Amino acid sequence: MASLPANSFDSIVTDPPYGLSKQPNMREVLKHWLNGDDYTASGGGFMGKSWDSFVPGPKTWEQAFRVLKPGGYAVVFAGSRTVDLMATSLRLAGFEVVDMLHWLYGSGFPKSMDIGKAIDAQDAVAERRARQDRDEGLEDFALATAGEMTGGRAEGSDGLNSPRSGAGRTGGARNVHPTVKPTAVMRWLVRLVTPPGGIPFDPFCGSGSTLKAAALEGFNAVGCEMDPQYAAIARAREEAARCKKQST
Numbered sequence: 125m126a127s128l129p130a131n132s133f134d135s136i137v138t139d140p141p142y143g144l145s146k147q148p149n150m151r152e153v154l155k156h157w158l159n160g161d162d163y164t165a166s167g168g169g170f171m172g173k174s175w176d177s178f179v180p181g182p183k184t185w186e187q188a189f190r191v192l193k194p195g196g197y198a199v200v201f202a203g204s205r206t207v208d209l210m211a212t213s214l215r216l217a218g219f220e221v222v223d224m225l226h227w228l229y230g231s232g233f234p235k236s237m238d239i240g241k242a243i244d245a246q247d248a249v250a251e252r253r254a255r256q257d258r259d260e261g262l263e264d265f266a267l268a269t270a271g272e273m274t275g276g277r278a279e280g281s282d283g284l285n286s287p288r289s290g291a292g293r294t295g296g297a298r299n300v301h302p303t304v305k306p307t308a309v310m311r312w313l314v315r316l317v318t319p320p321g322g323i324p325f326d327p328f329c330g331s332g333s334t335l336k337a338a339a340l341e342g343f344n345a346v347g348c349e350m351d352p353q354y355a356a357i358a359r360a361r362e363e364a365a366r367c368k369k370q371s372t
């Protein structure tokens with residue numbers, strides 16, 4: 125992101141790391157951030173992923189602020205547990221917080237109840253659609269096992285069904301990213317903050333849900349992703365969406 129020219133993008137739509145490791149010492153975090161350093165959390169974040177161990181610090185958001193055109197809006201996802209940290213980091217980087225949107229969804233994550241499974245018939249259809257959405261354009265990618273989808277948990281183990289691991293994740297998917305966002309949600313957000321003909325930017329694009337959504341809305345988006353496996357998935361999903369858009 126540091127190599128991108130200033131004022132390049134009309135909007136930012138991004139789903140950054142939520143920082144779901146253990147609760148941080150807030151005084152330590154602020155000491156680092158006010159000194160212009162990064163705070164390093166110990167332990168992994170969501171599903172043990174090291175990239176999720178802490179929210180991006182102000183130094184990173186300063187780069188996002190720099191590449192966003194003046195007056196541009198950023199839609200930034202955050203987890204309920206660390207939304208205060210995300211907002212503070214954004215503010216220290218120069219962003220103003222103007223509103224908060226809530227995305228409420230039923231899935232296997234809250235406590236021990238898989239709400240989706242409680243509505244069985246709808247669940248199967250919804251899951252099939254969600255998988256199609258995640259895997260569209262990835263026909264040449266290998267199918268992952270359920271263990272691979274949950275960061276290495278053994279097939280058939282209790283851990284595979286733990287709410288913390290993304291309860292009931294099954295194998296046979298090609299998009300191995302653990303936090304893929306639904307295209308319908310991302311399309312709405314991209315439309316919400318991007319002016320006609322504008323360029324949306326996603327500095328943490330993962331498997332490319334923002335890029336796919338932008339392509340379907342007719343925007344040329346740009347994304348950054350540090351993991352080459354996720355970046356390859358993002359490119360393929362965006363390309364498939366672009367072809368689909370052209371053929372309609």
Ligand SMILES: C[S@@+](CC[C@H](N)C(=O)[O-])C[C@H]1O[C@@H](n2cnc3c(N)ncnc32)[C@H](O)[C@@H]1O
Binds near residue numbers: 354
């Ligand atoms: C929450 S995920 C985004 C998932 C995405 N919304 C999707 O639908 O696939 C955040 C992503 O940011 C990436 N990431 C974390 N720190 C990064 C950095 N400094 N530069 C680029 N990518 C980073 C991680 O590898 C991860 O894929």
